[in-house]
Amino acid sequence: MTGPTFTAASIDTQVVERLIATQFPAWSHLKVRPIEPGGWDNRTFRLGNDMTVRLPSAARYVGQVEKEHRWLPRLAPQLPLPIPAPLAKGRPAEGFPWPWSVYRWQPGETLSASTVDDVNQLARDLSRFLRALMQADAIGGPLPGEHNFHRGGPPGFYEEETRHALARLEGQIDTAAAHAAWEAALAAPFEDAPVWFHGDIAWGNLLVEDGRLSAVIDFGTSGVGDPACDLAIAWTFFDGESREVFRDGMALDRGAWARGRGWTLWKALIVVAGMTGASTDERVKQRAVIDAVLEDHHRFG
Template sequence: MTASTFAASSIDAPLVRRLIAAQFPDWSDLDVLPIEPGGWDNRTFRLGDDMTARLPSAERYVEQVEKEHLWLPQLAPQLPLPIPMPLAKGMPGEGFPWPWSVYRWQPGETLAVKRVDDLALLARDLTSFLHALMRADATEGPLPGDHNFHRGGPPAFYDEETRRALRLLEAQIDTEAAQAVWEAALAAPFRGTPVWFHGDIAWGNLLVEDGRLSAVIDFGTSGIGDPACDLAIAWTFFSGDAREVFRDGMAFDRGTWARARGWTLWKALIVVAGMTGAPASERTRQRSVIDAVLEDHRRFG
């Protein structure tokens, strides 16, 4: 089987067991269990009690494997919360065409409102983590590019895609207001020093224990550049007082928030417009994100 013909649906526990047995025989007696949700860019499996195996689901995610193995061990000592720690890098084999990873298991549950009593406190935890990430040594860090789908670069990279989504959504959303948000993002270029960003700060990549943020995972879209893309959670998860705590804690200027709204709007628009293959439930959720972004622009733009 070649990379061009490999199907993500072929990534299952039996495949992982074969890869482990062939490449890391000392771990071959450990249980392999799928983790739900297993991820979109990668498929993740519990390996014994203390590890996970993580396999890219398509060739476009393969560059992230090497990036995480190189940079996560350097970032970890500079951050206030645990992040994934690579333990071993697997090679193509057993019909799987790409490199893959074994990581240390991170305890905790993915972020959900029902798992957190004080969302404002969680917002403060997250701002502390993101500020520490931005202070981390960015020397020779990975600039935006194909490896992270240009997170950390100008939102203009997705201008054509965004305008197509707006055309598809005529009469379904307030496209005039949405276009104003997008134009404001394009008109506020990043002029700062590139800093580390995560690239996908979302509920599925934030772990909580006892109602507190306990770890941040999945650095596949990380890099150095404009941190505005890490602010999308202001509208995709937070609301009310927690959103205000997050905004105040991040303490960015209007231009950064304009770009952040642009990044968030782009993703929500292409989902709602049916350009990503997302299920109906996600399209409905992203429609509420659009509403939140438009309201935020009316208040602060």
């Protein structure tokens, strides 16, 4: 499993069992079972009833391990909802080539239209969490870079990909409107003090219990910079009144929303243009996201 022969598919329960047995033998009696969906950046397994094991699925995600172990314990006391709690950091061994993590198990179901009782309340709770995250002590925090795929920086980092996607989608979407929304994002630079952001506020990283938002997980793309990338859920999940509740709760300026539309548009465009290997269902969903972003730009841009 080392070197070029290693693939994400090689990460299975047997690998995790061997890693636990050799590095944390006190936990070797606990049952290991995969969690589905297991994640993209990492593969996640349940360890007993109270822990999870997360292993990077590729070298480009390895930097997230040390970042989470260093910063999540510092952020947790400053936030109104639980976040992942690192318990132990494993080392490369047993054919697995990278460091890996053991976390406390966080109960809850992933967010969906069926698991949340009141979408407007979700918008209020999530905006409250993100505002608290933005107000957390950011001194010395990780700046945008390869560790988080440059989230928190300007969306223009993905200018080439965006232009390529737009060219491929000519005649399939309103590319003139998409160009305008993208240009508006580039024309609104972030000029405030850097703040903490999550970097991937999506349904799979939001947990719900008893119909309410109960935890926020997976801080692998987090960092300190521009929080506009955390606005994507305004168009990927919220709609109508709930989007406006979220907008009001975030209390960010017009430029932040322009950049948020830019980040969201970039991701949706490359998916719909077939540049990511996403499924047909995901491409259909992202096509609706493009429409929502462009409508929002027409209203507020």
